[in-house]
Amino acid sequence: MSKWPIGVFTSIDAGLGVHLDVAAELGVPSVQIHAPHQDTRNAEKAAEFLGKCSDANIIVTAVFGGFEGESYADIATTAATVGLVPEDTRAGRVQEMKEISDFTTHLGCDTVALHIGFVPEDRNSESYKSLIDCTRDLLDHVSANGQQLNLETGQESAEHLLEFIADVERDNLFINFDPANLILYGTDHPIDALHKVGHLVRSVHCKDATYAAVDGRGTAWGAEVPLGDGDVGMLTYLKVLDSFGYTGPLTIEREIAEDRDRQKADIGAAVSLLESLRDQIG
Numbered sequence: 001m002s003k004w005p006i007g008v009f010t011s012i013d014a015g016l017g018v019h020l021d022v023a024a025e026l027g028v029p030s031v032q033i034h035a036p037h038q039d040t041r042n043a044e045k046a047a048e049f050l051g052k053c054s055d056a057n058i059i060v061t062a063v064f065g066g067f068e069g070e071s072y073a074d075i076a077t078t079a080a081t082v083g084l085v086p087e088d089t090r091a092g093r094v095q096e097m098k099e100i101s102d103f104t105t106h107l108g109c110d111t112v113a114l115h116i117g118f119v120p121e122d123r124n125s126e127s128y129k130s131l132i133d134c135t136r137d138l139l140d141h142v143s144a145n146g147q148q149l150n151l152e153t154g155q156e157s158a159e160h161l162l163e164f165i166a167d168v169e170r171d172n173l174f175i176n177f178d179p180a181n182l183i184l185y186g187t188d189h190p191i192d193a194l195h196k197v198g199h200l201v202r203s204v205h206c207k208d209a210t211y212a213a214v215d216g217r218g219t220a221w222g223a224e225v226p227l228g229d230g231d232v233g234m235l236t237y238l239k240v241l242d243s244f245g246y247t248g249p250l251t252i253e254r255e256i257a258e259d260r261d262r263q264k265a266d267i268g269a270a271v272s273l274l275e276s277l278r279d280q281i282g
């Protein structure tokens, strides 16, 4: 794979990503996919999807887990419903994530990824310790499948993410860096955060956002906007990734599934922007 292949966040039948035909029409060489629903998570469906990818000269670079009951309606709802952190659903979701890892082997892909949720702040709390235990259990399963797990950024500061990864003590836990999420959640400045965690970044999202203007950081959602129109600073973002030796895919994410035409147009513009920045940086 050449340096920085463009990618698009895609879904088979679930999640906010575009469908594969959009990626194919845009001519991008790679996709990350949102894991399909449980009843279609099988070898037959995987082979069918891989066939379509192969026809379009697209490779799958990561499979993202997602779960029933998750809602990103606002920051409090996200904290209560997303990932492995909520304790009521944790055991079931760890099991489901293991199944997603198994499904990922059928796609010939070595990376699963996940919003783990808002990692509890107190490293001495039972909630934090039990999250460490279940993450280790998941990572051992993922490792047996020859895979790594990349955690999506956004719901905690760079420092706390580093603490958590260190506390888990496994060598297959890395980061999927999403610069816009840090703005959307008001958790950190994306470029500052990337400087801190760049050595652990193994996949990235190219997404942009503006900070919440009224309520300030950490209390209200920022706004997701087309790539290049927000507060990330795409040229700087790519230069910092370059400084860490990151050569993997640049996967575009545009989470406006309610307007498919605009989503496709914005992704097309993002492809052009990234290609020109890639040429500029070399």
Ligand code: MG
Binding pocket: 152, 178, 181, 205, 207, 253
């Ligand atoms: Mg993302």
